[in-house]
Amino acid sequence: MSKRFILSLLCAAVCRFAFSQKLDSLLEIQRKADPQEKIYVQFDKGYYNPGETIWFKAYLFTGSEISEVSKNFYAELLDEKGAVISQRTAPVFLASATGNFAIDSNFAKPFVYFRAYTVSMLNSDTSFFYSKAIRILSTKSSLAKTVATQTPPALSFMPEGGDLIASLPSELAFLATNEQGLPVAVSGSVADNTGAKLAEIKTLHDGMGRFILTPEAGKTYTATWKTAEGKQYTTSLPAVKAQGLGLKIVEGEGTKRFMIFRSGEVDDALKNLHIIAYMNQRLLFQANANLTAKTAASGNFPTKDLPSGILQITVFDGNYKPVAERITFVNNHDYEFDGDAFLAEKNFAHRGLNVVEISTSDTLPTNLSLSVVDADLNERNPMDDNIISHMLLTGDLRGKIVNPYYYFFSNDDSAAVKLDLVMMTHGWRHYNWENVFAGKVTPAKWKESSYLSLSGTVAGLPPGGYSPGLQLTGILQTADSAKNFVVLPVDRTGKVFTDGLIFYDQAKLFFNFNKKNLTFDKSMLLLDNGLRKGYVRAIPDSSVKTGLPELPPAIVAANNKANRMSLQASRLLANSKVMSTVTITAKAKTAKDRMEEKYVSGLFTGDAVNFDLVNDPLAGSYMDVFQFLQGRVAGLQINYGGGEPTLSWRGATPVVYLNEMRADVDMIQATPVSDIAYIKVFRPGSSIVSGGGGGVISIYTRKGGDAQPDPNSKGLSYISIAGYSPVKQFYSPNYATFSERDAYDDVRSTLYWNPAIFLNKSQKRLQLKFYNNDITKRFRLIMEGMNTDGKMIHVEKVIGE
Structure with missing residues (x-):
């Protein structure tokens, strides 16, 4: 008997391990197919x-x-x-x-x-x-x-675990909302169909509340309730199931305790249960419960070492069909990194200069955005959704959540209790478990391209034209006159494809075949840029409009007045003539400053070794750009062997970019030095550009007034193709110098906007300057962002005189 008992335990353990391993793999299949x-x-x-x-x-x-x-x-x-x-x-x-x-x-x-x-x-x-x-x-x-007000409020009930089961005590959460999805305070009672009152209901927080009910088989239940205005309504509770399973989750110290109850008479499948807990599509815990000889079981899931977020718990019967589900929130306060944004120099004078300092103690690369607006023209609820509340909460739930940042900002112990009410009253992303266990995924309807791609078919070649090695070679000239070499291999059916391109607005592709006996004409090729075309028509949810602020008439009037002045200034500027004489008193920009502004953007800003080839008369004498760089950057090793250079820096290979697009060494080597305007070389670890562990070499070809005539492009046929939407630069006036538009009223509501702030271990502080307008007396400063470890930051301040 003892040996058989031990053998059965071993078999059970093996089965549990196999189930866990299999489910983990199946969830991974789902995660790869749908990363959510x-x-x-x-x-x-x-x-x-x-x-x-x-x-x-x-x-x-x-x-x-x-x-x-x-x-x-x-x-x-x-x-x-x-x-x-x-x-x-x-x-x-x-x-x-x-x-x-x-x-x-x-x-x-x-x-x-x-x-x-x-x-x-x-x-x-x-x-x-x-x-x-x-x-x-x-x-x-x-x-x-646009807002109707006649629809009565709605009251909905959600039993914990999913169902009301006869004879099992159940905690029910409820949510009362108006037609815009905003919370409504209600009170009342629950009675059965005999009229007996069984529970009192009253909202605890933002239209939400909870109570306990033990339903009876064959009975129905109704809530009679009223609003704060005294209007009375009735709502039926969910139907009672004769048999089934109940699930309860209780918060513990660093744990989530689960308790499972079953009816006295249930099918055999509900006597052998499997419980799993998972987060972010990854299996974290798995347990089994044998309820053959008992009607209840419990256990603990340790949570103190988990990342903060929504933990999903599902109970399966013996046939692995889900019978109860619940979500609960794990808050280990580990989602923020330390940083700040403040005014190092504050000046509310007419067009006064202000300096914002951004700082972080984090050594990881950090990606930030900063907004400074007129606080008197722009009211804001500080508990509204932000990067922290959205990524941890609202981005994963269905339905409107009012003041979501409250659950992370408040230090009150009751905030966790109220957050659990949110978990019980709002829907979430559900799995189709039948598909999960079958390893079935929904085929992707739309295909993603790796940035912009060029795909099409070459038509009209003579017999034998589609021979091995056939290529279209040419130049991609973007709207800012930058040029990149493009090679499109042509297969035996005439198809061409390349991807990984990044350019904006309309570009021209100058092409020719790599075989002298073939001549390219633009009518032979129709290219697609890989971006999805068309739109998905939406059916707007009226509750989304509830995010709109209710503004005092004085705020609206002040905005309208400022806007009229701003539009008038724009019209006057558009119709004005250029001033004949302008006196410049500020310090002139250096050649490096001008090259940075003209060529560099986004992740490629920051401290680096810089080379201005436009103003270097000897640059054109070098065989290629790598020969130019040899010996100019301490630590960067460039060796030639077999004609192609090899790069090395601190034991790793530097990554090369051409016009901020990843490029191969041979492509860069083929770029004439006379076409190159500017080079930035980032030391290993100093750049957050992808793959920069061995340093980054960013090369920019000439554009605009720096571009030289290209005799090789003459006579080439070209095709126009659309890139990403054109980039518009935020206008931030520099009142240290004079421009024509400075003569008009400045009533900008947004004083500063910078979406491209990047810090890392070598640059943990950054100062940014902006000038006040003619009217602002209080600034609202908001900085948000994240680091490469997924930690976030939200800083919001109102700064007055």
Whole structure:
């Protein structure tokens, strides 16, 4: 008997291990097929006037990590009917993307919807697109006209675990909301169909509450309740199941305790249970419960070493069918890194100079964005959604959550209890467990490209033209006159493809075949850039509009007045003539400053060894750019062997970029030095550009006034192709010098916007300058961002005189 008992225990242990290993692998299959990417967007401010620009920066996560899934970002403005007004596309760098939308000065609608997504999100549950209503302070329309107020409030009940089971005590959470999804305070009682009152109900926090009920078989239950205004309503509770399973989760010290109860009479499948806990699509814990000889079981899941986030718990029966589910929040306060943004120099005088200092104690590369606005023109609820609350909470749940940052900002012990009410009253991403156990995934409907791609088919070649080794070779000339070499191999069917390109606006591709007997004509090739075409029409959720601020009339009037002055100044400037004489008193920019402004952007800003080849008369005498660099950068080793140079720095290989696109050494070597304008060399570990562990060499070809005529491009046929949406630079005046527009009223509501702030272990502090306008007396400063470890930061301050 003893041997058989030991053998049965061993078999059970092996089965549990096999199940755990199998489920872990199956969840990994689901995660790879659907990584459940989520987006948070920081805007320069909360609402806008006609004629202004919406500036934004998006951050992308998968679970608690920065996303490495998507390369292309899509943002749209939609009207109240869900029709797309405008779309922007942008490349994703360091799990972030930036862009802007210009609002027409005659725009008369009271709000627009902002929607953002990636192809990965498009292939997943589209209800988790990032969506936000943005108020437009138009004098021609009123927000009140778009909001109805006649629909009675709704009260919904959610039993813990999913079902009401006869004879089992159940904790029910409830949520009371109005038609916009905003919380409503209610009170009342629950009675059965005989009229016997069994429980009192009263909202505890933001329309939410809870109570315990032990239902009986064959009975129905109804809540009679009223609002604070005294209006009375009735709502039926969920139907009672005759038999089944109950699940309860209790918060412990560094643990989540689960308790399972079953009815006295249940099917055999409900007597052998499997309990799992998982987070971010990864299995964390697994337990089994044998309820053959008992009706209840319990256990603990240790949580003190887990990342903060939503923990999902599912109970399966003996046939591995889900019978109860619950989400609970783990808050180990580990999601922030230490940093700050403050005014090192404060000046509220007319067009006074201010200096913002950004600092972090983190040694990891950090990606930040900063907004400074007029605090008196831009009110904001500090408990609104931000990068922390969205990535940990609202980005994973269904339904509106009011003041989501409260659950992370408050140090009150009751905040955790109230957050658990959010867990019980809001929906979440569910698995189709039948598909999971079958290893079945939904095929991706849309295909993602690695940044921009060039794909098409060459037609019209004579017989035998599609021979091995056939290529289209040429030059990609972007809107800013920068040039890159492009090679498109042509296969035997005429198809061509390359990807990994990054350029903006319209570009020209000058092509020819690599075989002298063939001549290329642009009518022979139609290219696609790899970005998704068309739009997904939305059915706007009216509750999304509840994010719109209720502004005092004085705030609206002040914005309208400032906007009228700003539009008038713009019109006067557009119609004015250039001033004949201007006296410049400020220090002139250096040649390096001018080259940085003209060529360098985003992740490639920062301290580096710089070379200006435009103003170096001897640069053109070198065989290639690597020969030019030899001996000029301490520690960088460049050796030639067999004609192709090899690069080495501190035992690793530097990464090379051409016009901020990853490039091969042979491609760079083939670029004439006379075409190169500027070089930045980042030491190992000093850059957050991808793959920069052995240093980064960033090379820029000439453009604009620096470009030299290219005799080889004469006569080449070219094709026009669209790139990412054109990049607009935020205008920040420099009142140390004079420009024509400075003669007009300055009533800018957004005083400073910078979506490209990058810090690392060699640069933990950064100072940024901006000038005040003519009217602002208080600044609202908001800085958000993340580091490469997925930790986040949110700093918000109102600074007055």
